[in-house]
Amino acid sequence: MISAFLVWILTAATLDCQAQDTPNSRQARRMFDRTYQMVFGPQGSTLHYDVNIIGILKTNGTIWYKGKKSKFIEPRHCSWNDGVKDYWVDLKKKTVTLYDADSPNKDKYMSKFTFNANDYNYYVTDGKKEGYIITLEAKKGVKGIKHLKAVIDKTTRAPISLKIKVLWFWTTVKISNFHSGNISDDIFKFPAEKYKDFTMIDERGK
DSSP, X not given: OHHHHHHHHHHTXXXXXXXXXXXXXXXXXXXXXXXHHHHHSTTOEEEEEEEEETTTEEEEEEEEEETXXXXXXXXXXXXXXXXXXXXXEETTTTEEEEEETTOGGGXXXXXXXXXXXXXXXXXXXXXXXXXXXXXXXXXXXXXXXEEEEEEXXXXXXXXXXXXXXXXXXXXXXXXXXXXXXXXXXXXXXXXGGGGTTSEEEEOTTO
């Protein structure tokens, strides 16, 4: 369930802006924070993603964010997180697993993608037609993500892609159909009637 990683890595970022060493790094951090707020600000957002963890997993889907709430739909899995409870649906097994909203047990990849935005040095370059490329390099001693490149649109500052290195493997996240704002809270309400014939598994408090 790689979407748990996608939700968690980004929402776990700490955005307390700290002084950087150069004008370029300060500008890169400001750009990063602006795009982050477009995705995770109180207005909410939605986007389509294609994820490729080299040699491990490929998947795609659509995800919605608003504050601590999230929802995603993939070919096999989908989830509704209302900020308190998180319902994970396995369409193949016909199960609905209920977690606490912030449970780390939802995905085996989570521990590999620990991320705090203040643990990195920032640089920005002009990728010409590709967009602006914001590079994050981990400071000494930082575990989890060592290297991240975020490509953002030059005009709108919307995210285009992420390339992330953890240990020896790379993860690529291509982003499309991004929209920020006008996300209703109703989107995050679990449609219980639709899955009434599925087996319910309660993992809260574990």
